[in-house]
Amino acid sequence: MTAVSPVVKPISQMRLAPGSRVTIEGVSWDEFESILQELGEKRSLRVAYSNSTLEIMVPLPEHEKPKDIISDIVKILLKKTGRKYEPFGSTTFKQENIAGVEPDACFYIQNYQRMIGRRxxxxxxxxxxxxxxxxxxxxxxxxxxxxxxxxxxxVYNDKLTIYLFHDGFYIKSDNSPTFPNIPLLEIIPNTIDRAWQVGTVQALEELETLLTTY
Known part of the structure; x- marks a missing residue:
């Protein structure tokens, strides 16, 4: 009987349609690091790794608009409350030999000074x-x-869910400790809906007017 060798192709040669999600199990940490290196930094897809499972996700075009709007809202709220920050976009964050993840967007706020100038x-x-x-x-x-x-x-999926890390787990919360007096569960979906109707600039201007009442 002739032995059949598995066909091995670089991950970068995969052609995934927008909205696709591919899960690969049994991936070692070294393999994950090699895949990250192969894919490079200038790419549209996102990866997540945990428990030896790698997920590769390709965002839909409509994925980008809510991401940008929520990021803009965070910046508006931070400016309103007089706080500085450092945005780190979709940087890859890793816990060696355990997990890796790439947010759609992220911010250093309490720790912003430590991250100034960090490439x-x-x-x-x-x-x-x-x-x-x-x-x-x-x-x-x-x-x-x-x-x-x-x-x-x-996490935004037509509605906003806020997760807070506590004692090794995430718990859902109706409020954000970063913006404790702002009804984010209401204003973020409403602003995104308005952006689809009247455009992003007008929706954000309307939000800034609304925030004067808080």
Whole structure:
């Protein structure tokens, strides 16, 4: 009997349609690191790794608009409350030999001074204070955030869910400790809906007017 060798192709040769999600089990940490290196930094797809499972996700075009709007809202709120920050976009965050994840957007707020001038995440750097994910239904992604221990995670999927990291787990919360007096569960979906109707600039201008009442 002739032995059949598995066909091995580089991950970068995969052609995935927008909205696709591919799960690969049994991936070692070294393999995950090699895949990240192969894919490079200038790419549209996102990866998450936890419990030896790698997920590769290709965002839909409509994925980008909510991400940008929520990021803009965070910046508006931080400016309103007089706080400085460092945005780190979709940087790859890793807990060596355990997990890796790439937020759609993230911010250093409490730890912003420590991250000024940082071009790459270094060993010992804290996780981002706030991470944003759009349309996440994957347990691998959430498990990766647990390993990274990001204090606050927002997940948007037509509605906003706020997760707070506490005692090794994420718990859902109706309020954000970063913006405790702002009804985010209401204003973020409403602003995104308005952006589809009247455009992003007008929707954000309307939000800024609304925020004067808080």
């Amino acid at each position: 790459r995440i270094q060993a010992g750097d804290p996780p981002p204070d706030l991470a944003i994910e759009i349309d996440v239904t994957s347990q691998t992604t959430l498990d990766a955030y647990v390993a990274i221990a990001t204090p606050e995670l927002w």
